[in-house]
Amino acid sequence: MPEISKKGKRMPASPIRKLVPYADSAKQKGRTVYHLNIGQPDINTPEVALEAVKNYPHQVVEYSHSQGIPSLREKLVGYYKQHDIEVTSDEIIVGAGASEAILFAMNSCFDPGDEIVIPEPFYANYNSFAINAGIEVKPIFSSIDTGFALPPIAEFEKAITDKTKGILICNPNNPTGYLYSKEELETLRDIVKKYDLYLIADEVYREFCYDGNKHYSAMYLEGIEQNVVLIDSVSKRYSACGIRIGYMISKNKELMQTALKFAQARLSPPSFGQVAAEAAMDVGDDYFEANLKEYDARRKVVYESINAMEGAECPMPKGAFYVVAKLPIDDSDKFCQWLLEDFEYENQTVMLAPASGFYSTPGRGKDEVRISYVLKVENMKKSMKCLAEALKVYPGRSG
Amino acid sequence: MPEISKKGKRMPASPIRKLVPYADSAKQKGRTVYHLNIGQPDINTPEVALEAVKNYPHQVVEYSHSQGIPSLREKLVGYYKQHDIEVTSDEIIVGAGASEAILFAMNSCFDPGDEIVIPEPFYANYNSFAINAGIEVKPIFSSIDTGFALPPIAEFEKAITDKTKGILICNPNNPTGYLYSKEELETLRDIVKKYDLYLIADEVYREFCYDGNKHYSAMYLEGIEQNVVLIDSVSKRYSACGIRIGYMISKNKELMQTALKFAQARLSPPSFGQVAAEAAMDVGDDYFEANLKEYDARRKVVYESINAMEGAECPMPKGAFYVVAKLPIDDSDKFCQWLLEDFEYENQTVMLAPASGFYSTPGRGKDEVRISYVLKVENMKKSMKCLAEALKVYPGRSG
Numbered sequence: 027m028p029e030i031s032k033k034g035k036r037m038p039a040s041p042i043r044k045l046v047p048y049a050d051s052a053k054q055k056g057r058t059v060y061h062l063n064i065g066q067p068d069i070n071t072p073e074v075a076l077e078a079v080k081n082y083p084h085q086v087v088e089y090s091h092s093q094g095i096p097s098l099r100e101k102l103v104g105y106y107k108q109h110d111i112e113v114t115s116d117e118i119i120v121g122a123g124a125s126e127a128i129l130f131a132m133n134s135c136f137d138p139g140d141e142i143v144i145p146e147p148f149y150a151n152y153n154s155f156a157i158n159a160g161i162e163v164k165p166i167f168s169s170i171d172t173g174f175a176l177p178p179i180a181e182f183e184k185a186i187t188d189k190t191k192g193i194l195i196c197n198p199n200n201p202t203g204y205l206y207s208k209e210e211l212e213t214l215r216d217i218v219k220k221y222d223l224y225l226i227a228d229e230v231y232r233e234f235c236y237d238g239n240k241h242y243s244a245m246y247l248e249g250i251e252q253n254v255v256l257i258d259s260v261s262k263r264y265s266a267c268g269i270r271i272g273y274m275i276s277k278n279k280e281l282m283q284t285a286l287k288f289a290q291a292r293l294s295p296p297s298f299g300q301v302a303a304e305a306a307m308d309v310g311d312d313y314f315e316a317n318l319k320e321y322d323a324r325r326k327v328v329y330e331s332i333n334a335m336e337g338a339e340c341p342m343p344k345g346a347f348y349v350v351a352k353l354p355i356d357d358s359d360k361f362c363q364w365l366l367e368d369f370e371y372e373n374q375t376v377m378l379a380p381a382s383g384f385y386s387t388p389g390r391g392k393d394e395v396r397i398s399y400v401l402k403v404e405n406m407k408k409s410m411k412c413l414a415e416a417l418k419v420y421p422g423r424s425g
Numbered sequence: 426m427p428e429i430s431k432k433g434k435r436m437p438a439s440p441i442r443k444l445v446p447y448a449d450s451a452k453q454k455g456r457t458v459y460h461l462n463i464g465q466p467d468i469n470t471p472e473v474a475l476e477a478v479k480n481y482p483h484q485v486v487e488y489s490h491s492q493g494i495p496s497l498r499e500k501l502v503g504y505y506k507q508h509d510i511e512v513t514s515d516e517i518i519v520g521a522g523a524s525e526a527i528l529f530a531m532n533s534c535f536d537p538g539d540e541i542v543i544p545e546p547f548y549a550n551y552n553s554f555a556i557n558a559g560i561e562v563k564p565i566f567s568s569i570d571t572g573f574a575l576p577p578i579a580e581f582e583k584a585i586t587d588k589t590k591g592i593l594i595c596n597p598n599n600p601t602g603y604l605y606s607k608e609e610l611e612t613l614r615d616i617v618k619k620y621d622l623y624l625i626a627d628e629v630y631r632e633f634c635y636d637g638n639k640h641y642s643a644m645y646l647e648g649i650e651q652n653v654v655l656i657d658s659v660s661k662r663y664s665a666c667g668i669r670i671g672y673m674i675s676k677n678k679e680l681m682q683t684a685l686k687f688a689q690a691r692l693s694p695p696s697f698g699q700v701a702a703e704a705a706m707d708v709g710d711d712y713f714e715a716n717l718k719e720y721d722a723r724r725k726v727v728y729e730s731i732n733a734m735e736g737a738e739c740p741m742p743k744g745a746f747y748v749v750a751k752l753p754i755d756d757s758d759k760f761c762q763w764l765l766e767d768f769e770y771e772n773q774t775v776m777l778a779p780a781s782g783f784y785s786t787p788g789r790g791k792d793e794v795r796i797s798y799v800l801k802v803e804n805m806k807k808s809m810k811c812l813a814e815a816l817k818v819y820p821g822r823s824g
Binding site for chain 1: 426427428429430431432433434436437438439442463465466467468469470475478479481484485486487488489491521522524525528532533534535536537539550553554557559590591621622623651652664665666667668669677679680683684686687689690691692693694695696697698701
């Protein structure tokens, strides 16, 4: 029997999915499990997007353009213009989710052995994509004590070697909920310029900014237009995770021509998803305003509840719909499993994501969890009550 | 400005897409262009598949299981059973097209520097996927003179080195239309066993076998069950290229667990496409019988027309809907461009794929083209007439 690839052996199993059998087993016992472990919103996909798919006019579902349906890319130009991002339809490649867009970007920018710097904690799959592309992630530490702000320049400079070819950020941030300021982005620009790096900016949570804060895109940065790669997705924006439509965007023509070769090899992105994505842009501001209001209320429940628990704390998230909370626990992997396997409060429990999975430095995040506030306020309250009760009786409680 | 990746520089631009601007320009001149260059069938997607999408019952288009919707995989078990292939739903991973399934397979089986042997001419994107995964393709020559039969064992053994970790075949074959016999598959089994290789078998054209020939699957081979990876797709089977649903199938548990980690990293395959793929399996045998009859008629037009042209020849294709034809020309890239740029017959012309793009050995295929017989008989006849007239006046005619 031939060997499995070394690359495949290095691929991490998802830290969240390991817990799925325990969640299933809790449900089999008749328990309500609140899923705060994944970024699957409960918000309806816009009716206009679903309707467009239902009115699909063709008798043959043909390949679309490898770069994406032209009318979709044309309409995206208008969407970005509303966000003061000037792009042309040629500067956009449609992918099967942001996931594929990130792979296009990594494969076009980096070779095996190259290094990219990512502030940790970071979205766990960045590491998987990096392994897929054969590149090395060099994490730099962003701390809960500063609310997960961008680490100082000195930390970047310590991590940068002659193999470093890029920096990747997620803004607003998954898992921390942090929203990078204009000043932080400008700091990044200086580093990117000084070391001539690619800056991959994952901005899929652009619309999810609270307290009146405005999102500052990496596309605004002057002087590094050829270095910036924007990653985007409709999954969260329109609560349409399953349609698998994301975007790789860059003003760097040579890079886009290269990425297009990867896109052409896989022929085309999903047709129905593109139809839905194009129509979804017709939703009015009221869709986003209503959602933001809803998420804001959920956010406040989490923030207030966590900080009211003895020994627990979290910063007020400024964007996305996640927060990383510090809990008085010995080991978040054990704790999250225990919640599903051994705990119940009024026949309910809660599923969280151990933050260890979001750090690439071993040992970090052991007393932290990521909470996705994707359930309605009433359920968020119930799940926070569960968590509070759980912390009172968890055998591995510390402090 | 940072460098483009070496991997990206090595990625070939599609040999077919280079011709697209010339086709567009021919159309702007008011010419009819018969597209025999790509495998985009004109057959309708089954109504039952389109209806299922139109009846999508959910208000939120959620992520599906990373491995694919369970009911789709369960139903596939029944589909394969009808083809005497015994698999369980755990032995199937749903990908965004066969393209993604091939990438899962390559990344799980092979590491950068590993080599795979592929009989050439072969589907051009195999080379792109190999570059993506960092692996080297070692082509062995299958000749039009033997109708593109499997090369003899000696040719395989010459190509196999200590870096060789797999063989990839496409059966029925794109681009040649060749259908491998049971005996040829058993020869492959012996080689795979002797050298302990993976055998990746792309069988997306399973239903397209002519003259009463039966498809012999790599999954039938005894003694190499842990080595075989089946690649499949609904694109051609149900003329649903745009839904982007394909499959990676293997009985090798460790391999499937590894591939699943790649699948989990990208979260899920497209939801609407999976709904369509599941429903499409409800089409009756009459759908395939009608299509096969139609393709068979088209095939005969091509075979008879080509072999009636002076200096031109092609074998009778036994499967898929392609044929590689040898033409009396100096250079198929030039010829295919000339057809679009400088030729017209009664204001019509034809777009073909230069076969050079299907060989990885430089210089091969210069007097060959791939013809996809994906147009209705009347148009196939018109396009063959165009080709015959073109060969009479092509300035680079040889022989």
